[in-house]
Amino acid sequence: MKIVDIREVTINLNGGVSNAIINFHKHTVSLVALISDQFSNGKPIVGFGFNSIGRFAQGGILRERILPRLAEIAPEKLVNSSGCGFNPGALAQIAMKNEKPGGHGDRAGAVAALELAAWDLNAKLLGEPAYKTLRRHFDVAESGVSIPVYAAGGYYYPKDSTKRLNDELRRYQELGYRLFKIKVGGGELREDIPRIEAALTIAGCGDKIAVDANGRFELQQALTMAAAIEPYKLRWFEEPGDPLDFDLNRILIESYSGCVATGENLFSLMDSKNLMRFGGMRLGKDIFQMDPGLGYGVTEYHRILKALEEFGFQRKQCYPHGGHLINLHLALGLGLGGCEAYPEVFQPIGGYSAQCSLVDGKISPSDAPGFGLEQKQELYPLMCELVN
């Protein structure tokens, strides 16, 4: 058994929306295909992965550094010990040959797209959804086939922002979502409060609404926002300040009784450990959002989970950033707290396939093998184009 070809392509994300810091108009993602020498129904079995959402495609790093390293090794080095699948951890390690430690940025997404494709491939070789493969591999207890999901949106619109926010959340509610996340920090505090109150009216209570500042605030601004939202008892306050400003996070937590969520912009075990060590995150309470698709893939993410548990945190405190099929399988397969969804934006990657079932705020993947990306109708034509 071997991988006979690895292909990658940059795909554009449809996302003309803004958070407090950036506009997503020109965002891109790397879609990667691992083509195996195994066949099903006369066609090669192919694993697909991508580097999540919110950063950029990594075609340059893949083509110039990573794919040549993989081309140099003997194909059997990628096969797992049972001989009936591939070893995603070995693949990630070879991809990182001669890379220095530290500087966990763009390359972490490049490696992740490949590593995730190996999980998709393994699950397809076994003919099962990826969450089952992940549960077996990492010895995670069965815990049903659905998981809490929240609809992330509530972006800023140039006109009628609160009205459009209202319409947006109503649409999510009609789709079956019960928990929502909206952006804050894009302008003055006095503009955000009506947005939060509009969202509360729709959701019914504070613990169904999270707010996300996307790392926008300095300490004093973060404290002001925290004081202003504290009475609403919101689900969480996400990325109040710079994702690496662990002091800010700790000081904020010391003065804020609600949950804080952060981690989507930490792309390695070491960066995540620094959050655990220095960020003041509370056992059993605050939320970790590290995203395997931006941080070297599942192998590294599982190391992060182990570190969290050594620190006394629970994996139910993890809600990975992302909002797509890959992270749904990861959250379900690794026993995490829940996952995110982008029901409307970031196509063709964001949100779930029609075959997923969303009932009363909990989502189940379909029985499609792997991550089921073939059922994502916006993405499927691009996958076909890449391998044909």
Next chain:
Amino acid sequence: MKIVDIREVTINLNGGVSNAIINFHKHTVSLVALISDQFSNGKPIVGFGFNSIGRFAQGGILRERILPRLAEIAPEKLVNSSGCGFNPGALAQIAMKNEKPGGHGDRAGAVAALELAAWDLNAKLLGEPAYKTLRRHFDVAESGVSIPVYAAGGYYYPKDSTKRLNDELRRYQELGYRLFKIKVGGGELREDIPRIEAALTIAGCGDKIAVDANGRFELQQALTMAAAIEPYKLRWFEEPGDPLDFDLNRILIESYSGCVATGENLFSLMDSKNLMRFGGMRLGKDIFQMDPGLGYGVTEYHRILKALEEFGFQRKQCYPHGGHLINLHLALGLGLGGCEAYPEVFQPIGGYSAQCSLVDGKISPSDAPGFGLEQKQELYPLMCELVN
């Protein structure tokens, strides 16, 4: 005044050497040219920069994300307030448009190559060496025209490693170097001690030898190495553990009376602040090696210097990683403690031009305008090829 074209090319580094973690055989660098509409002797004045040494070229990120952002803005936005030069900080800021916070890795080098080219261009427009432009811009006191330099080498060789180390350091000594840095941690401790002792014989005393583990050690190994080298009273012990493991750095420092040096793999102000906050670095003693060429350029580096001073550190504690002409000008222009040199490896980037003067362990740049890269004979043909 405007920039009429920006070009970039990937150049291969000649470096078949290894440290404790990686081999540099396939390392690359991005060389960037900012071509202005100003002329000197009938030729356009061009600023050149590159993203230092030790990571990789960033052509993908430059071509796909950064250059399109710069192409979109009005050229006058890059001109500085005096109208007689360009604004490197504005250039870096535009290069980072719609990039999320955190994840300071490859993109930090891509931005740096451009930002440094703007400093080279500004100095050439003024017809002066770049260190003078930097001193004036950042209001740094005059302090002579030479600066301490150490020869970084002492890599591992496949055969006769100690003998070849000996020969290598003797060659550096004949060139005029008095301070040397050698690699440790590539194998067993018992192999490193004879290497250190051989180096000591040549250098004459411990404070002329630094050792560099390149982030190789776990805590216990780092403590063992520290205990073994403590009697030699070495100049510094560099990157004992993972560059982001601030706890390891702090614990090591608590038990080691010698200097510790680190920071070359931290690529942003926030990462550097975390080292200052959590890494246990001692005021007036330990060494910071952040490298502007890997971390967004001089504008960000100057923010780091300001933060260091707010924490009570001195800029004389800074010896930027790199070992090339750009960092010689930066170290001299910003009043740092000294700079590194790679006299033999990493061509065409490493080491200095023949016009630089090295006397008794202190180096002076020539009077060539800008960083004087045109005088680096191995590099000059590649610069010509890029702009002609």
